[in-house]
Amino acid sequence: MRHTVPGSGKSWGLTQITAGDQLRLMQLLTTENAVLGPASRGYALDLMNHVTPGQKWGVPAGSPATATVHIKNGWLPRTAGGWRVHSVGAFTGGGHDYGMAVLSTGSRTMDYGIGTIEGAARVIHHDLSGAGSAASR
Template sequence: MATASVPSGARVSAAVRAVDSGESAGYGDAAFDTASIVKVDILATLLLQAQDADRQLTPAERSYATKMIENSDNASATALWHTIGRADGLDAANKRFGLTATSGGDGELWGLTQTTAADQLVLLQQVFGTGSRLSTASRSYVQGLMKSVEADQRWGVSAVADGNSWALKNGWLARSTTGLWDVNSIGRVTVDGTGYLVAVLSKGTESQAEGIALVEAAAKAAVSAFTDA
């Protein structure tokens, strides 16, 4: 099994699930800031609420969703954060999705939502798996956006994928209190013909580039628990 070298002062947690077998493995159970990976959760919540109301997303909501996932646009995320009812709406949906260790950020601070790698696997299972609270159409919609992130955001869990066989959302945030970085990546990848759901969370790196390198190494290490067996 491959290992990832963690820079001094940094922390990382990873979780991986083989799609077909359902087998999973993980490293670390601490809570981390989501940064922009919460945008997948915001969209999943919006879609669940729309299903409950038996309605389609409005053109404005679809526009916000596209920019929020493909471009990681923060203003779009804030708009949809309000639409879903901010943390209360997110937390209510997550309870139905089966997340047990995720709590929405205070007020406008959706990027400081707290989560664990294991909980992000649960969310990914709702987006990519069967037995989801989300309809087939809702799942396909989120998957399509996660396959279309802009070119400079195609890093993270995609580093372990065969070619372009990935769908992902990344998050990155320099904390104003310390100047250190949160860098996270979640998604679905195909490796040697097998599908995996992968979530990697990190904090405490001195730069975004160092965080990306750590997340990619951790993703490779996590998947190697299966591929090196």
């Protein structure tokens, strides 16, 4: 995660991160590695699988019914540049093993950012499931 810059002081919510680093984190959470042990990975994934119902939006939109969904969302209104709305997730089980990160900026409202992310997620899940044909993409 070489492109992540932690927020200053206790402002972890202002951490700057790339979609690539988010996906690397999903990979570290879902595969055996030297950075995170099984207990740490299991704890994080359990939290991500049991988020508050009001925060179950974003990259799970359109996900396969057979996949176990692990998500973390973030949102922040900026004084300039509109809302930043992000969603990252890992999809496991039922023959699924992939991560997805959609980061957005410049949305006029949080709901607009969520809608944008969910629209992208539906297309990605559709294509990853093999249901999409070249003509429908």
